[in-house]
Amino acid sequence: MAKPNYQFEKRQRDIAKKKKQDEKRQRKQTKDPSEEGGEPGDDAAAAPEPSTES
Structure with a gap:
């Protein structure tokens, strides 16, 4: 009986x-920021512009 080739299986995994991981990275790069749905930590919500009123 042939013995299992564990190195081949590990390499395939x-x-x-x-x-x-590469596919996930590609999806994140092509994702439009406006499609995120306004997650907490959005730059516009986190840092409101200072008012110019006196």
Whole structure:
């Protein structure tokens, strides 16, 4: 009986993991900031402009 090739299986898992991470990174880069839905931590909400009134 042939013994299992654990290195090949591990390499395949690592390749799949790397591919998934790359796809996720690509999605984040192409995502438009206006599509985020106004998450907390938005720059406009976090830092209101100072008023110019006296």
